[in-house]
Each structure stands twice: as C-alpha cells, then as structure tokens.
Amino acid sequence: xxxxxxxxxxxxxxxxxxxxxxxxxxxxxxxxxxxxxxxxxxxxxxxxxxxxxxxxxxxxxxxxxxxxxxxxxxxxxxxxxxxxxxxxxxxxxxxxxxxxxxxxxxxxxxxxxxxxxxxxxxxxxxxxxxxxxxxxxxxxxxxxxxxxxxxxxxxxxxxxxxxxxxxxxxxxxxxxxxxxxxxxxxxxxxxxxxxxxxxxxxxxxxxxxxxxxxxxxxxxxxxxxxxxxxxxxxxxxxxxxxxxxxxxxxxxxxxxxxxxxxxxxxxxxxxxxxxxxxxxxxxxxxxxxxxxxxxxxxxxxxxxxxxxxxxxxxxxxxxxxxxxxxxxxxxxxxxxxxxxxxxxxxxxxxxxxxxxxxxxxxxxxxxxxxxxx
Ligand SMILES: Cc1ncc(COP(=O)(O)O)c(C=O)c1O
Numbered sequence: 001x002x003x004x005x006x007x008x009x010x011x012x013x014x015x016x017x018x019x020x021x022x023x024x025x026x027x028x029x030x031x032x033x034x035x036x037x038x039x040x041x042x043x044x045x046x047x048x049x050x051x052x053x054x055x056x057x058x059x060x061x062x063x064x065x066x067x068x069x070x071x072x073x074x075x076x077x078x079x080x081x082x083x084x085x086x087x088x089x090x091x092x093x094x095x096x097x098x099x100x101x102x103x104x105x106x107x108x109x110x111x112x113x114x115x116x117x118x119x120x121x122x123x124x125x126x127x128x129x130x131x132x133x134x135x136x137x138x139x140x141x142x143x144x145x146x147x148x149x150x151x152x153x154x155x156x157x158x159x160x161x162x163x164x165x166x167x168x169x170x171x172x173x174x175x176x177x178x179x180x181x182x183x184x185x186x187x188x189x190x191x192x193x194x195x196x197x198x199x200x201x202x203x204x205x206x207x208x209x210x211x212x213x214x215x216x217x218x219x220x221x222x223x224x225x226x227x228x229x230x231x232x233x234x235x236x237x238x239x240x241x242x243x244x245x246x247x248x249x250x251x252x253x254x255x256x257x258x259x260x261x262x263x264x265x266x267x268x269x270x271x272x273x274x275x276x277x278x279x280x281x282x283x284x285x286x287x288x289x290x291x292x293x294x295x296x297x298x299x300x301x302x303x304x305x306x307x308x309x310x311x312x313x314x315x316x317x318x319x320x321x322x323x324x325x326x327x328x329x330x331x332x333x334x335x336x337x338x339x340x341x342x343x344x345x346x347x348x349x350x351x352x353x354x355x356x357x358x359x360x361x362x363x364x365x366x367x368x369x370x371x372x373x
C-alpha cells in the first residue's frame with residue numbers, strides 16, 4: 001500500500017536536531033518525570049508503586065483506572081466508551097483503518113494533521129478537502145460543507161482546536177456540523193489532541209463525542225499535558241465503534257506499555273496542576289508573540305484562540321520552504337513551512353515551548369527580516 005510522505009514529520013525529523021531555537025514544536029513544553037511526580041506529590045513514594053508491577057501486557061484496552069479518568073474529561077462518557085492507543089496518531093490511524101474502505105467518500109478539513117487526508121487516500125477513498133481560509137478566521141464554511149457532503153459520505157474529519165491555525169470551533173458551530181453529518185448518517189471524527197488549550201476560561205471546549213451519537217474524539221497526553229514521551233492516547237466514542245476498532249487494534253497494538261498507562265493515570269488525576277502550568281505558558285507566550293507580530297511590519301496573522309500553533313504570513317517573495325531553510329541557516333530558528341501542510345504562503349510557529357527560546361528566537365527572526373528583503 002502506497003502513502004504520501006508525511007510532510008511535517010519529515011521536516012521535523014530532519015531539522016529538529018539541527019536548530020538552535022525551536023519555534024516549530026507543537027507540545028506545551030514537555031515536563032520531566034520529576035516535575036510530574038512533584039505535581040502528584042509522589043516523588044518519595046513512586047518506587048513502591050512501580051517495583052511490584054509485574055511486566056505483563058497489562059490491561060488490554062487500557063487500565064480501568066486510566067479509562068475512568070479519560071472518561072472524566074468528557075461530559076457524558078463512561079469507561080466503556082474509552083480505548084487506549086499509541087498516541088493520538090495511533091488513535092486516528094485505528095479509526096480510519098476501521099471505518100474507511102476503497103471507494104468511500106471522506107471529507108477532511110485542511111490544513112490539518114496530514115493523517116486525516118493521506119491515510120484515507122491511501123485506502124483508495126475519495127477525499128474532499130473542506131478548506132479553512134484566513135478570511136473566515138480559519139473556520140469551516142458550512143455552505144461549502146453542505147456542497148461537499150453526499151449520501152454515503154462515510155467520515156467527516158475535524159480537528160478542534162486546529163493545528164496549524166489555532167482556530168477553535170465553539171459548541172454552536174459544532175452543533176451545526178453535527179446536523180449536516182447526521183443528514184447523511186456520516187461519522188464525525190474530531191482530532192481533539194489540543195483540547196484543553198483554549199486561551200480563555202478553563203481551557204476546555206465541548207467534545208464531539210458529547211454532541212453526536214456518531215461522534216468520535218481522539219486525544220492524547222502529548223500536547224496539552226506535556227507528556228509526549230508516554231506515547232499514550234485514546235479513542236472516545238460509541239461502544240459499537242470501539243468494538244469494531246478493537247478487532248483491528250488486536251492486530252497492531254495488543255496493549256500500551258504498563259508504565260505509560262500508570263504515569264498517564266497519575267498525570268490525569270493531577271491534571272489541575274499540569275493544566276495551570278500549561279495555561280500560564282500558553283497565555284503568556286501568545287502575548288509575547290502578539291506583541292512581536294504587532295511591531296513587525298512584514299508579519300501578520302490571525303491570532304489563535306486555542307492550540308499551540310499559529311500561521312504567520314510573512315511578506316516575502318520566497319516560498320515558505322526556502323524562507324524556513326534560509327532562516328534556519330542564517331539564525332538557527334526553526335519554523336515549519338506551510339508547504340509541508342499544503343498551505344503555501346504561510347509558516348507555522350509553535351509558541352507553547354520554552355518562553356526564553358521563544359523570545360530570543362523572535363528577536364533572531366526580526367534580524368533576519370531586516371537583513372533579507
Ligand atoms: C492534530 C494532531 N493530531 C495528532 C497528533 C499526534 O499526536 P500524538 O503525539 O498523541 O501521537 C499531532 C501531533 O503533532 C497533531 O498535531
């Protein structure tokens with residue numbers, strides 16, 4: 001089976017270790033195990049929990065403890081609606097593997113994480129892109145969605161909050177999308193890996209799983225919870241869907257690591273502290289970025305409402321890729337070119353990483369923009 005190369009992953013894998021100022025990172029700055037254990041007040045006791053653990057495959061679908069605490073992130077979900085996966089990347093892949101076949105029709109927003117269109121395409125599905133445009137604050141145009149949808153549309157893929165644009169669909173907009181999906185009985189998969197990162201309030205907005213009987217939410221520990229190293233995610237959805245997923249999951253997952261399951265449970269049980277840190281970083285770093293954009297005559301953007309990334313429009317003749325490579329070579333600053341996400345004319349910044357790296361990195365970008373006309 002052939003599949004398109006994953007543009008962003010190739011870019012990140014190649015340049016991540018070569019840059020000095022990483023403004024391409026999409027996680028809220030990762031935490032150490034020590035920080036996690038301090039948040040949970042377990043630094044002195046953790047070994048007594050870990051040493052007796054017998055390293056079996058563990059609970060196949062994820063431990064009851066973890067599935068319960070994941071369910072508590074949702075308004076109406078129960079443990080039976082949760083299955084644990086290898087990151088959100090594993091969650092999304094399993095959903096497509098379960099639902100999509102050759103000849104199916106899939107609609108995916110774009111730009112988004114490339115899995116959502118390249119995997120169904122690789123299965124021989126016909127994929128329509130619901131384009132998110134700057135003039136619409138990177139929110140989907142519902143009229144366009146009505147024109148794309150048809151009887152038999154199998155899956156509509158959303159990403160809320162959206163990577164790369166930082167746009168956020170509220171309950172009202174999601175409810176209208178649900179109505180459109182329901183009219184043809186389509187599944188609605190919403191990649192919610194950035195859920196919890198809103199710039200206002202408690203950081204959370206409603207999940208598609210709580211709005212629609214065929215709504216599927218995917219999420220993980222990587223972004224909002226700063227624990228990508230656990231490689232732990234989940235699918236939340238109707239029980240019949242999870243039963244179908246489990247047939248595929250038995251072939252490629254068995255279970256996730258017992259230690260990952262254990263530390264994810266600890267983290268989500270103590271999420272108030274992790275989230276307080278994340279919201280502090282997200283909000284003060286976006287303020288830094290906002291001031292910088294305002295005083296840079298050649299840079300503009302749609303200020304993100306959530307997520308960890310924004311698309312910057314830079315007034316230049318260079319392609320997004322050439323701009324990113326020249327910036328890396330001249331100043332050591334790493335952005336991600338829009339072309340890696342099929343949206344030429346922009347670069348993506350990840351602003352939720354270390355605040356000092358962000359501040360110095362932006363100064364270096366300003367120098368670069370003055371030097372390169
Ligand atoms: C929208 C989106 N979905 C899924 C993933 C994969 O996340 P995970 O680390 O949980 O596999 C990413 C990572 O960048 C992402 O941006």
